[in-house]
Each structure stands twice: as structure tokens, then as C-alpha cells.
Amino acid sequence: MKLVIVGGVAGGATAAGRYRRLDKDAEIIILDKGAYISFANCGLPYYVGGVIEEKEDLLASTPEAMKEEYNIDVRLYNEVTKVDPAEKRLSVTDHQTGETYEETYDKLILATGSSPLKPPIPGIDGENIFPLWTIPDAQAILAHMDKKEAKTAAIIGGGFIGIEMAENLHRQGLKVSIVEMSDQVMAPLDKEMAEYVHEELKKKDIELILGDGVDSFTDDKGKTQIATQSGRTLAADLVLLSIGVRPNSQLAKEAGLKVGERGGIVVSDRMETSDPGIYAVGDVIEVVDFVQKTKTMIPLAGPANKQGRIVANVIGGQDDHYSGTQGTSAVRIFDLDICATGVNEKMLIKQGKEKGKDFEIIKIDAANHAGYYPGTEALHIKVVFDLNDGRILGPKWWVDPAATSGSIFFPPSSATAAGSRT
Known part of the structure; x- marks a missing residue:
């Protein structure tokens, strides 16, 4: 048995390790075009902020460790440029040597992940403008900050990475602005609950520019001038793009595999693609929303790791299935802890559901423990629940400033959270 895995960050590395436990004699190869495998993408903002001091702390494994512990052949800087399902053959380019070669497989797992969105905004390739998706991205940002002696930063996009980077750049002493096209940060939250985040950011002197997109970037004596669609301008020594991600599914498309409307590879609950012998996991696939049973895209490491274990079990002959992703997330923003799972109110309204008919809401403002005890x-808490069957569809909760003295228990829905972000 020869198992080849394209991509080795979360789902790919997990699948390789799990399959080795099931088949000690199989030939297992991981091909990854990047410089690292199995690293903590969610920790990158904290590496930039100095909370995580060494990049090695972000690494769950290395090619050397995978070889020694699991006898897995990991090839970094090796990019798969073509998949030939009929011949079960891959075309691979080794970017270190410039060599192009072919590799065969019996079973193939595509774990190619996703990449940051880079819309065609004039000036977006400027030297002060960076994404944050890999360890080299983080190192490039740190080097730029040091070289430029950066004092100001603009973050384009108010999602998880954008918000976390705002905190960490602030920690590094930079004056930070966030430009977000929506009228709120953090899309998984309903607007009135996102206001808690807005207040916390403003308390920390983070400038929030909401409901406004970027029209252009221009260079002015080493600084980047950002012109917004409303006509506003601001200058920054460092610009971080945090607009969103898209699945790296081009390889699958060119191989003739079925791909969904949003670009994710279509898989079964056994992680099988439309071609026998090819499987896919992680950010690159469509998943089933656990709560609503609809197709969606949820790029989180927790689900990817779970999918990696499942696909290894399936290839190893076990009857295993992936039941869907609930999209659980938890993040700390300065002194505010935020957790959310399931669907929110605005998502239900967008789908044509009516409050008071299809769903209802409970809001609770309380203390995390008895008020007479110090440290309260x-x-x-906001809970969205189905009026027809009583299912909890989307609890969200906040602790302000930080719940370090105890844990939070919340009644689960009938679904167990399938993924998490920390």
C-alpha cells in the first residue's frame, strides 16, 4: 500500500500519523510546497506579538520527527502541479533543486488547505503589505517591523486573525487601525454581541473603521496610504491583509474532481471525492453544517484534524464517518474572552427564518460566580433556539474581563462541537 498525502499542516499530518498506526508496512509520503508541516496557524499572531517567543513552539512535528517516529517520508518545498487519476500519478516540482518528477500512489489524500484572499485592489502588492498564514509570513512581518521601525499598522479585515493581530501589534507598541467592510467585526457574532468586542478594542485605543472598504493602496515616502471607499485616508508603516480565505482546490478542479459552488472539494461523509482512490480533508473541502445539515465552508484546524483521523480509518478498512462541523470558536481579545458555536440570528434571518415563528432568543447578563465572592x-450569554423542537442552534458567551478563576459550562445542543479554534 502506497499512500501519498498532498499537504501536511493539520489534516494531512494527522492522517499520516494515524494511518501508520493502522498499517506499519505501508509506504507513506507527504508532499508539501511549504517550509514547515504540522504547525499551529492559530498561534501566528502571538508569535508576532512576542507571546510565543520561538517559532519551534509552533511546530507540532517536523520532517525529521515524522521519519524517526513513524517512518513517513516528508518532502518540503515539493509542489504537486498535476494529478492524473486515471494513471494514479502525480507531477511534482522540487523547488529546492528545480527538479520535476513523477510520483505514483495507491491512495491519495488532498489536504491542500486554503490561502488568504487577495482582491485586485490597486497597490495591493506594495512592500508594506502582508498576509499572515504561514510561519514565513510571520517572520517577514517581524523583519519588516524591525527594518522600518514601524509605529503604525492598518489591518484590513476584522476576522479572527485581524482581531488577534490588532492585539498583538498593540502589544508591540504600534498604533493600530482596523478597516472592516461590514458594520461589525467577527462575523460569527450577531451585531449587538459584537459591540462588546468593539468596546473592548476602543478601550485599548484601537481605531475601528467599520462599514468601509479599501479603494486603493499607494506608497508615500515609505508609508502606505490607504484610501477607503468612503473617501477617508490613513497612513501605515505596516498593512495586514485579513480579508478571508479561499480553498486551494485548483489541483482538484484540473484533475476533474467535483467541486462545490464556493470552491470546496465535494466529499462524502467518508472523506471520499468523486474519484475512487482520492480523498480530501481540511480547509479545501465542503463540509456539512452540523446544526442545519447544509453545505458550507468552515476553515478550522479542529475539524481538519478530526477529518484526518477519519480518512485514515476509512483507508484502513474501518467503517468511520464524519458527521459535520459545528464551527465552535473561542478567542481572547485583550481582557475579553469570547466563545461561539452553531448558527447566529443573522444567519437564520438571511435564510428566511423568522424570529418568534422559527426560532427564539434568550439573553442573559449575569456574573460568572456569586457576587459576594471576590473576583466576580x-x-x-445569547442563545438562539429552534421553536419547533427546542434544539439550541447557536449559543454565544462572553466573560468580561477574563474568566481565569473558573470554567464556563453551557448546556450543549444535540450536536457535539466538531471543531474549535483557540
């Missing part, structure tokens, strides 16, 4: 903090 504010706890804000």
Missing part, C-alpha cells in the same frame, strides 16, 4: 466578572 460580567458574563453575557
Whole structure:
């Protein structure tokens, strides 16, 4: 048995390790075009902020460790440029040597992940403008900050990475602005609950520019001038693009595999693609929303790792299935802890559901423990539940400033959270 895995960050590395436990004699190869495998993407903002001091702390494994512990052949800087399903053959370019070669497989797992969105905004390739998706991205940002002696930063996009980077750049002493096209940061939250985040950011002197997109970037004596669609301008020594991600599914498309409307590879609950012998996991695939049973894209490491274990079990002959992704997330923003799972109110309204008919809401503002005991903090909870069957569809909760003295218990829905982000 020869198992080849394209991509080795989360789902790919997990699948390789799990399959080795099931088949000690199989030939297992991981091909990854990047410089690292199995690294903590979610920790990158904290590496930039100095909370995580060494990049090695972000690495769950290395090619050397995979070889020694699991006898897995990991080839970094090796990019798969073509998949030939009929011949079960791959075309590979080794970017270190310039060599192009072919590799065969019996079973293939595509774990090619996703990449940051880079819309065609004039000036977006400027030297002060960076994404943050890999360890080399983080190192490039740190080198730029040091070289430029950066004092100001603009973050384009108010999602997880954008918000976390705002905190960490602030920690490094930079004056930070966030430009977000929506009227709120953090899309998984409903607007009135996102206001808690807005207040916390403003308390920390983070400038929020909401409901406004970027029209252009221009260079002015080493600084980047950002012109927004409303006519506003701001200058920054460092610009971070955090607009969103898209699945790296081009390889699958060119191989003739079925791909969904949003670009994710279509897979079964056994992680099988439309071609026998080819499987896919992680950010690159469509998943089933656990709560609503609809197709969606949820690029989180937790689900990818779970999918990696499942696909290894399936290839190893076990009857295993992936039941869907609930999209659980937890993040700390300065002194505010935020957790969310399932669907929110605005998602249900967008789908044509009516409050009071299809769903209802409970809001709770309380304390995280008895008020007479020292250290009491504010706890804000919003629960969206189905009026037809009573299922909890989307609890969200906040502890302000930080719940470090205890844990939070919340009644689960009938679904167990399939993924998490920390």
C-alpha cells in the first residue's frame, strides 16, 4: 500500500500519523510546497506579538520527527502541479533543486488547505503589505517591523486573525487601525454581541473603521496610504491583509474532481471525492453544517484534524464517518474572552427564518460566580433556539474581563462541537 498525502499542516499530518498506526508496512509520503508541516496557524499572531517567543513552539512535528517516529517520508518545498487519476500519478516540482518528477500512489489524500484572499485592489502588492498564514509570513512581518521601525499598522479585515493581530501589534507598541467592510467585526457574532468586542478594542485605543472598504493602496515616502471607499485616508508603516480565505482546490478542479459552488472539494461523509482512490480533508473541502445539515465552508484546524483521523480509518478498512462541523470558536481579545458555536440570528434571518415563528432568543447578563465572592466578572450569554423542537442552534458567551478563576459550562445542543479554534 502506497499512500501519498498532498499537504501536511493539520489534516494531512494527522492522517499520516494515524494511518501508520493502522498499517506499519505501508509506504507513506507527504508532499508539501511549504517550509514547515504540522504547525499551529492559530498561534501566528502571538508569535508576532512576542507571546510565543520561538517559532519551534509552533511546530507540532517536523520532517525529521515524522521519519524517526513513524517512518513517513516528508518532502518540503515539493509542489504537486498535476494529478492524473486515471494513471494514479502525480507531477511534482522540487523547488529546492528545480527538479520535476513523477510520483505514483495507491491512495491519495488532498489536504491542500486554503490561502488568504487577495482582491485586485490597486497597490495591493506594495512592500508594506502582508498576509499572515504561514510561519514565513510571520517572520517577514517581524523583519519588516524591525527594518522600518514601524509605529503604525492598518489591518484590513476584522476576522479572527485581524482581531488577534490588532492585539498583538498593540502589544508591540504600534498604533493600530482596523478597516472592516461590514458594520461589525467577527462575523460569527450577531451585531449587538459584537459591540462588546468593539468596546473592548476602543478601550485599548484601537481605531475601528467599520462599514468601509479599501479603494486603493499607494506608497508615500515609505508609508502606505490607504484610501477607503468612503473617501477617508490613513497612513501605515505596516498593512495586514485579513480579508478571508479561499480553498486551494485548483489541483482538484484540473484533475476533474467535483467541486462545490464556493470552491470546496465535494466529499462524502467518508472523506471520499468523486474519484475512487482520492480523498480530501481540511480547509479545501465542503463540509456539512452540523446544526442545519447544509453545505458550507468552515476553515478550522479542529475539524481538519478530526477529518484526518477519519480518512485514515476509512483507508484502513474501518467503517468511520464524519458527521459535520459545528464551527465552535473561542478567542481572547485583550481582557475579553469570547466563545461561539452553531448558527447566529443573522444567519437564520438571511435564510428566511423568522424570529418568534422559527426560532427564539434568550439573553442573559449575569456574573460568572456569586457576587459576594471576590473576583466576580460580567458574563453575557445569547442563545438562539429552534421553536419547533427546542434544539439550541447557536449559543454565544462572553466573560468580561477574563474568566481565569473558573470554567464556563453551557448546556450543549444535540450536536457535539466538531471543531474549535483557540
